[in-house]
Amino acid sequence: MTAHLKGLVLDFGGVLTTPLLPAALAFEQREGLAEGTLLTGLYLNEEGIRLTERLERGTLTQIEWNEAAGRLLGIAPDNLMGRVFADLRPEPAVIAAAAEARRAGVKVAVLSNSVGLAPWNLYDGYELEDLYDAVVLSEEHGMRKPEPEIYELVLEQLGLRGEECVYVDDTAAYLPAAAELGFATLHAVDPPRTVATLSGLLGLARPGEDPERVTV
Numbered sequence: 212m213t214a215h216l217k218g219l220v221l222d223f224g225g226v227l228t229t230p231l232l233p234a235a236l237a238f239e240q241r242e243g244l245a246e247g248t249l250l251t252g253l254y255l256n257e258e259g260i261r262l263t264e265r266l267e268r269g270t271l272t273q274i275e276w277n278e279a280a281g282r283l284l285g286i287a288p289d290n291l292m293g294r295v296f297a298d299l300r301p302e303p304a305v306i307a308a309a310a311e312a313r314r315a316g317v318k319v320a321v322l323s324n325s326v327g328l329a330p331w332n333l334y335d336g337y338e339l340e341d342l343y344d345a346v347v348l349s350e351e352h353g354m355r356k357p358e359p360e361i362y363e364l365v366l367e368q369l370g371l372r373g374e375e376c377v378y379v380d381d382t383a384a385y386l387p388a389a390a391e392l393g394f395a396t397l398h399a400v401d402p403p404r405t406v407a408t409l410s411g412l413l414g415l416a417r418p419g420e421d422p423e424r425v426t427v
Contacts, residue, residue, distance in 0.1 A: 225381035269350030273327025293331030
């Protein structure tokens with residue numbers, strides 16, 4: 212283990228789960244939408260961005276988001292969030308690496324921009340409260356990544372400084388704010404390489420070849 216590293220903070224969707232993009236593409240196919248409709252309609256659209264940010268802060272319910280996003284996309288709103296991410300599955304290699312880190316004495320946290328907990332709960336079945344030392348879901352605290360305060364909150368819950376932690380996220384835009392607080396940052400784009408890089412940093416196993424770029 213790199214001597215000063217005592218904590219590991221993991222994003223949830225796309226890190227502890229399978230990647231988000233294939234799930235979104237599968238949703239579009241099921242709904243008969245043109246490829247890219249979800250991204251364009253919700254995440255490159257000013258109103259869609261506003262809705263999602265409100266959802267992540269907990270000022271909009273998932274049901275309200277479903278209704279508004281359904282209108283933007285021109286599709287039925289019923290359990291829309293659950294339909295969008297129906298194909299997401301646990302990412303066993305990263306989950307196993309997190310468990311191994313804890314066994315090695317590393318504190319492990321989950322930091323997630325949440326998508327509402329009802330009627331569909333993205334986190335069901337992952338045993339977050341039992342398997343991790345801290346869990347910070349944005350909607351429960353009225354803040355979201357990349358606001359510095361939410362990274363500071365997870366550090367407070369772990370009882371560690373940024374310089375003692377690694378932060379892993381599949382969204383590159385959420386890494387600089389963590390780096391400003393001293394975190395080593397890892398952009399997760401491929402689970403085997405994510406695990407290989409973490410293994411090298413935390414001394415969990417022999418590092419794999421072609422590790423992902425990491426800044427310490």
